[in-house]
Amino acid sequence: MITLALSKGRILDDTLPLLEQAGIRLAGKASGRELILPTTDPQVRIIIVRATDVPTYVQYGGADLGVAGRDVLIEHGGDGLYQPVDLGIARCRMSVAAPETFDYKAAVRRGARLRIATKYVTAARRHFAAKGVHVDLIKLYGSMELAPLVGLADAIVDLVSTGNTLRANRLVEVEHFLDISARVAVNQAALKLKGERLRPLIERLDAAARAKVES
Ligand code: PRT
Ligand code: MG
Numbered sequence: 001m002i003t004l005a006l007s008k009g010r011i012l013d014d015t016l017p018l019l020e021q022a023g024i025r026l027a028g029k030a031s032g033r034e035l036i037l038p039t040t041d042p043q044v045r046i047i048i049v050r051a052t053d054v055p056t057y058v059q060y061g062g063a064d065l066g067v068a069g070r071d072v073l074i075e076h077g078g079d080g081l082y083q084p085v086d087l088g089i090a091r092c093r094m095s096v097a098a099p100e101t102f103d104y105k106a107a108v109r110r111g112a113r114l115r116i117a118t119k120y121v122t123a124a125r126r127h128f129a130a131k132g133v134h135v136d137l138i139k140l141y142g143s144m145e146l147a148p149l150v151g152l153a154d155a156i157v158d159l160v161s162t163g164n165t166l167r168a169n170r171l172v173e174v175e176h177f178l179d180i181s182a183r184v185a186v187n188q189a190a191l192k193l194k195g196e197r198l199r200p201l202i203e204r205l206d207a208a209a210r211a212k213v214e215s
Contacts, residue, residue, distance in 0.1 A: 005066030021208030
């Protein structure tokens, strides 16, 4: 049996069509509450976990492979994971955003120490270290947009897609530093033990993703 970990929402919605291209469909109609979904391939099942838990399930072998955003994989660290395929789905970017009233570029120029609120501390630390900007990172688990509005932080690091969330909170995207899309993460031990089954599945997902890009 091959177990594939997905998260509800855009990862599941965007992965199902690729799986279908690879010849695998959900078996029967799901109510939306099941956490284990059988597929038309009796040797493949899907488990539904939180987006940030996908790499953890794969790392410890609770799933043989999974689909997770580059953001999630960076924060996890990638231990024990092989990342062979960028599916090009669930695309967005990681950016620094600040209130209109905060001159981010000027603050960076004069070497100010910045307070940055984010869920993505690893990616943010890397970015500011590479830029040589001193930051105090404040870890939050959601609604980062609020932090600068109440004086908790000067700026935030968040994912941006349409930009509507930032606009609604009168924040401006001042620096886009990472392109994000979802990748396949595979348990390294499973790849050795179940390689005969896993490799063709990974190859078919890769082919489906490429075909989607070309169309
Ligand atoms: O929602 P939950 O807490 O369960 O977990 P999650 O937020 O990690 O899961 P989910 O399904 O929301 O996101 C899964 C993956 O989709 C992420 O890990 C990203 O790789 C990817 N993705 C693509 C996004 C977005 N686009 C996105 N726009 N993830 C989050 N957002 C959020 C963003 O954080 C911000 O709050 O949407 C808001 C911005 O969107 P715009 O369109 O207003 O700019
Ligand atoms: Mg979300």
